[in-house]
Amino acid sequence: MNQTKIKDNLFRFLLLIIASLSIVAVLLICFFLFYNGLPAIFKIGPANFLFGMQWNPEKDVYGIFPMIVASLYVTAGSLLFGVPIGLFTAVFLSKYCGKRLHAFIKPVVDLLAGIPSIIFGFFGLSVIVPMVQSFFHTNGKGILTASLLLGIMILPTIISISENALNALPESYYEGALGLGATKEQAVFKTMIPAASSGIFTAIVLALGRSIGETMAVVMVAGNAAVMPKSVLSMVRTLTSNIILEMGYASGLHREALIGTGVVLFVFILIINFVLLLFKKSYE
Amino acid sequence: MNQETKDIISVNNVDLWYGPFQALKNINMNFKENDVTAMIGPSGCGKSTLLKSLNRMNDLVDSCKITGSFTFNGKDLTKGYDITDLRKRIGMVFQKPNLFPMSIYDNVAYGPRAHGIRKKRELDEIVETSLKQAAIWNETKDRLHKSALGLSGGQQQRICIARALAVKPQVLLMDEPTSALDPISTQYIEDLIEELKKDLSIIIVTHNMQQAARISDKTAFFLLGELIEFDNTDLIFTNPKDQRTRDYITGRFG
CATH class of the missing domain: 1.20.5 (Single alpha-helices involved in coiled-coils or other helix-helix interfaces)
Structure with missing residues (x-):
């Protein structure tokens, strides 16, 4: 015993x-x-x-404000594309598509989550960059391109978490709404989605974290100029890009400034997680 | 109880299958206007299935197949009505309170809003009237904009009734509305049913035979998908014609 x-x-x-x-x-x-x-x-x-507006390692001038702005723009842009598409896909998967179609779409979405970001980068470089190029007559790299690419990359996160949130709701909400004479669209958009809002918010915040931290794919399509963006077509360098572009050869204060860039990125991630935690607490 | 009232819903030769299982067998019955009709019988006898067919909630079940017809207000219930319009006229209260995770006000206003009412004053009035009709106004008037899920089960169920009343139905279907409630809440709901039958027709499925005897004008007894006996409640409970009804109400099985 x-x-x-x-x-x-x-x-x-x-x-x-x-x-x-x-x-x-x-x-x-x-x-x-x-x-x-x-x-x-x-x-x-x-x-x-x-x-600081200038990043010039040769003169030991290290200002990362353009990169903070770039990271925020690119991340916001990716949410602008990714959230509506992801959310509607989740609604479709959860409430509209039949079992057979679901059995086909779900694994494909999961596969999207498993694709290495360097492959996404290639895709962006060979598909999205030329598209933006021919449409706007720029060199094709910049905020818009990076946002589109990141928007695709965060889809699996948004889709699976939102779909789980919708599926976890009791069927009685849906029946209750229909029983009152609501149409299917009303039942889904005015009952189910508001009821799943906590899960959907979680999905968005996690996607945001993924977006702001993404490096490889962004560095390939964002243009990487360390200057303040003037429009959505401007070439930008994000915080993550800044580190990966220069870490290989940096030394001394330059190297430390890059680690400092990492600190700023890390603080952003901490804030995001803290907001999520607060939100979950207040929801309970 | 002998006054001549008109039929509001008729069920004509209805058979219903869930896949290979036949849940209803050749049902014929008429529901009278402003009556409370109770449907009783052991679990799996088909009473809830019939109830759900009346506002076409069985449409949600893929494997469900129905033959025969239903008439509502003299028109074919399936072909004569748009499904949302039908569910507006034939409301439903479910077994467990199923309020949405929003405020009391938004719950009650949900139906009217879904049917296109937008004006705040109009909605305010509907919410107040419905909550008063469901005898829960006094308990909720100071917290209309707080979450509906903070209330007790009995209060939630009365708000569910208010929510159903808010779209002004002619018929209210109730699927064992008190089976999840304590005796006092049950008492409230039974009183409420008595009050509501002045304005609408009520069809209630119940496992509680005393409840059927207390509140209903007519009682239908179902067994294994068949309608065994359907008559005035006092006759069913004092002098049933069929031996199976007698056995059931005296508690010999079920």
């Missing part, structure tokens, strides 16, 4: 240690990122770093 108890506790302890590994990973990442990035930010001056 006592021996089983000891074994139980031992096993519980073992699992606890294994479960702690991801927490340790997060803490270590936090620590090293801030430890390596913050000194540079203070050396450059937080205001100069965050709001």
